[in-house]
Amino acid sequence: MSQTLNQSDVEIVYERLREAMPGRTPGAKGPKGQPDAFRSCVSCMLSAQSLDRNTAKAARELFVLAQTPEEMLALDERDIAEAIRPCGLYNMKARNIRAFCSALLEQHDGRVPDTREGLMALPGIGRKCADIVLSFTFGKDVIAVDTHVHRVCNRIGLTDAKTADKTAAQLEDRSPQWALHDGHFWLIQFGKRVCTARAPKCGSCPVSDLCLYYAATS
Ligand code: SF4
Incomplete structure (x- = not known):
């Protein structure tokens, strides 16, 4: 069959x-209500194996400290991990977020690419995250x-x-x-x-x- x-x-x-x-x-904000592609990517990274409410709490805590790749990289990895503790796997996610920010600045001048290939080439971004950002933030047919x-x-x-x-x-x-x-x-x-x-x-x-x-x- x-x-x-x-x-x-x-x-x-x-x-x-x-x-x-x-x-x-029409006009809806990005995944988890994030207003831009950078925060949408970070929020997707936080959501791995995490309940929505815990992801939202971690994102709130983190984005109070930093809202751009430059500001994020200025933070110590331990400070990021502490802020995102509610969403679990926080040490690994903090490492990934710093690696993501670093690659974004080096390869794209801090701007999030709007292609699946470009997104998935960045540390910590898998197909699910890439497609969510493409669909919600960039409005693509995905x-x-x-x-x-x-x-x-x-x-x-x-x-x-x-x-x-x-x-x-x-x-x-x-x-x-x-x-x-x-x-x-x-x-x-x-x-x-x-x-x-x-x-x-x-x-x-x-x-x-x-x-x-x-x-x-x-
Ligand atoms: S509710 Fe889900 S499992 Fe049930 S008939 Fe509909 S699609 Fe199939």
Whole structure:
């Protein structure tokens, strides 16, 4: 049995999600509400294996101390680690943040690049962070894959991937062009409201007739 939907069903899934879920909010700020690309990148780095509220607390503490790559590098690594302690893995994240700032200044004159390749070449920035910054901060047509999007896509059968990065690559290949601008927003809201992690609301789901997970478990 195929582990993914055929291309025409992929289109139908997106059409139904577009009808049922809100899309991108025009003028919305970057990930976690950060106002610029630099802070969005740092905030993404802080969010690894951290709850949203702990990431937000760590970001607040850190951005009181420094808001630019230059200001960040002027801080001692221990001061950064202390400020971001709430989000966990703080020693490693503090090291990564300094390395990121250093590379940003050396290679890009302190300006965050607006390409995936450019972003992923910077220390501490993986595909998820790069795609989130591209989508939220630069407004590009990119479906960033977080834990909700990864779960939903692989349940429905839009993708058949074990990791979020592989889900992102498959989504890029399999999603229609028209769905790339808002796809992240439809999928994440769908994952939070309907296809939740522990108790998906399959009985009221608009794509249950297509969902491979539902077909296999009902
Ligand atoms: S049918 Fe259930 S598992 Fe499938 S997408 Fe809908 S809520 Fe998720």
